[in-house]
Amino acid sequence: MTAASGRSIEAIPYSQLSVGSHVFSDRTYYFVNIGDYSPHTFYIRGPNDDKDTPGASAQWTIKVNVPVNVYLDFWCGQETKGFAQWNDGWTMSSMAPCRNSDMCGPGCQCQTGVVYEKYFASGAIVLYGNDGHEVGTYVAFVTPAGVC
Numbered sequence: 001m002t003a004a005s006g007r008s009i010e011a012i013p014y015s016q017l018s019v020g021s022h023v024f025s026d027r028t029y030y031f032v033n034i035g036d037y038s039p040h041t042f043y044i045r046g047p048n049d050d051k052d053t054p055g056a057s058a059q060w061t062i063k064v065n066v067p068v069n070v071y072l073d074f075w076c077g078q079e080t081k082g083f084a085q086w087n088d089g090w091t092m093s094s095m096a097p098c099r100n101s102d103m104c105g106p107g108c109q110c111q112t113g114v115v116y117e118k119y120f121a122s123g124a125i126v127l128y129g130n131d132g133h134e135v136g137t138y139v140a141f142v143t144p145a146g147v148c
Contacts, residue, residue, distance in 0.1 A: 007047035014041035023100045024048040033099040040147045044140040051137040053129030055082030062125045067145035075113040082131030093117040
């Protein structure tokens, strides 16, 4: 797993994630709600400073050896930014969005967001830029396909 920026990114087993866990690898923001994912899920803790990666550019690349479902959690309208350029095949999920201690940042009045999901076969998965213009980036969860 890599961040195109070269910044720190890691996969955290969901079973090790809890309220109070850091949301990003480069911020002290913490989760106040972690959603309700399978214990077999991994949380991709990436850098919030990747928030301005252009929508047409790779932001993070995840390599998997089994088919997976990727869930992208967007706060405060983020899905209308870079994701709007590369959202083909992604569908709105019934998963509850997470919340963090900085919800949602300066000037934002929302308290929740939306989650999108997409199935991927094994191999490399490229998640493209948030193109956030100083609005924080999405967060990602990866669950082996067929696991409840």
